[in-house]
Amino acid sequence: ETGVTQTPRHLVMGMTNKKSLKCEQHLGHNAMYWYKQSAKKPLELMFVYSLEERVENNSVPSRFSPECPNSSHLFLHLHTLQPEDSALYLCASSQVEPGQGSSYEQYFGPGTRLTVT
Amino acid sequence: AQKITQTQPGMFVQEKEAVTLDCTYDTSDQSYGLFWYKQPSSGEMIFLIYQGSYDEQNATEGRYSLNFQKARKSANLVISASQLGDSAMYFCAMRGNDKIIFGKGTRLHILP
Numbered sequence: 001e002t003g004v005t006q007t008p009r010h011l012v013m014g015m016t017n018k019k020s021l022k023c024e025q026h027l028g029h030n031a032m033y034w035y036k037q038s039a040k041k042p043l044e045l046m047f048v049y050s051l052e053e054r055v056e057n058n059s060v061p062s063r064f065s066p067e068c069p070n071s072s073h074l075f076l077h078l079h080t081l082q083p084e085d086s087a088l089y090l091c092a093s094s095q096v097e098p099g100q101g102s103s104y105e106q107y108f109g110p111g112t113r114l115t116v117t
Numbered sequence: 118a119q120k121i122t123q124t125q126p127g128m129f130v131q132e133k134e135a136v137t138l139d140c141t142y143d144t145s146d147q148s149y150g151l152f153w154y155k156q157p158s159s160g161e162m163i164f165l166i167y168q169g170s171y172d173e174q175n176a177t178e179g180r181y182s183l184n185f186q187k188a189r190k191s192a193n194l195v196i197s198a199s200q201l202g203d204s205a206m207y208f209c210a211m212r213g214n215d216k217i218i219f220g221k222g223t224r225l226h227i228l229p
Contacts, residue, residue, distance in 0.1 A: 042121075043208065043219035088160055105152055106217065108162035 002026055004109035006091050012115045015081060021112045023074040023091030031096040032074040033106065034066060037088040049074060050096050081116045088113050119144045121211050123220035130199050131228050137184070138194040138223050140209030146170075149213035151192040153183065156206040156222070165207075168192060199227050 004025045013019050025032060034046040048056035049068040063085070065077040074091055092106040120143040130136040142151065153165040168176045168183045176183045184193040196203055204227045209220040 040221075042221045043210075045217065090160075090162060092162070105164045105167050106162075107164060108154075111160040113160070 004091060004093055004107050006089075006109035006112050008112055009110060010113045010115075012117060013078070013081065014117055015083070017081075018077070018079040020078065021076040021089055021091075021114075023076075023109055025072055025074075025091075025093035025107070025109075027093055027095075027107060029093035029095045029107070030071050031094045032068060032071070033092040033094075034074065034076050035090040035092065037090060037111070039087075043090070047076075078114075081114075083116050086114055086116045119146075119211060119213055119218050121209055121218055121220035123209055123223050125223045126221070127224045127226070129226045129228055132201060133198055135195060135197045136199050136203075136225065138196075138207050138209075138225065140192045140194065140220060142190050142192060142209075142211050144190075144211060144213050146213035149211055151183065151185070152210040152212065152217075153181070153192075153194045154208045154210060154219075155203075156208065158205070162208070166194070196225075201227050201229060203227050 007022045011019060031050040033048050036044045036046055046060045047066040052068055052071055063080050067075040088111045090111045091109040094106040122141045124139055149170045151168045155163045155165055166176050166178045166181045166183050168185045175185050180197045182195045184195055192209060204225060206222045206224050208222045210217055
């Protein structure tokens with residue numbers, strides 16, 4: 001496997017279900033990101049893990065719970081979602097230089113198309 | 118506050134013609150970076166090109182070039198000799214102070 005992979009590619013879940021999205025990067029990067037892409041809206045950054053620490057959480061509802069067990073893996077745990085959470089969820093990774101606080105180009109996975117019924 | 122504006126929701130261009138996708142930005146950061154990404158119908162975001170705010174020359178990557186005009190705060194993407202496979206959504210993005218924000222995107226259609 002190369003680049004950034006995401007599973008599953010498609011997910012349909014009911015509002016009472018619990019599911020998890022998985023992301024894996026094979027690029028040796030040290031920062032990973034979750035984005036939400038809804039129709040007709042800009043890409044929304046949800047969570048950032050840099051050097052395995054969560055460094056950003058953009059006021060995301062608690063029904064979304066990220067987990068980053070190591071620098072190569074990122075999960076998004078979902079529970080009691082709402083229909084408006086239906087969207088494309090994209091994972092990305094990048095290389096962050098410690099102490100410089102800068103992140104360069106991000107490499108994205110193919111996304112998980114989530115439908116909440 | 119940082120902001121990215123892409124004013125063209127959709128564009129149609131004849132194959133082999135050059136196309137310019139507009140992007141303007143607003144930031145108070147002195148150091149920032151500008152990116153363009155391509156998103157085909159498959160959904161994957163593909164990195165195309167990067168321009169640093171201190172780079173004096175416009176970035177180029179193959180058929181892609183970034184027309185960076187710092188005083189006007191614009192970072193337009195130019196695709197030369199467009200191909201049918203260039204049909205996709207294109208997003209302009211800006212990095213500053215560990216944050217990265219994206220524009221709403223421009224849908225580009227290449228006509229045969």
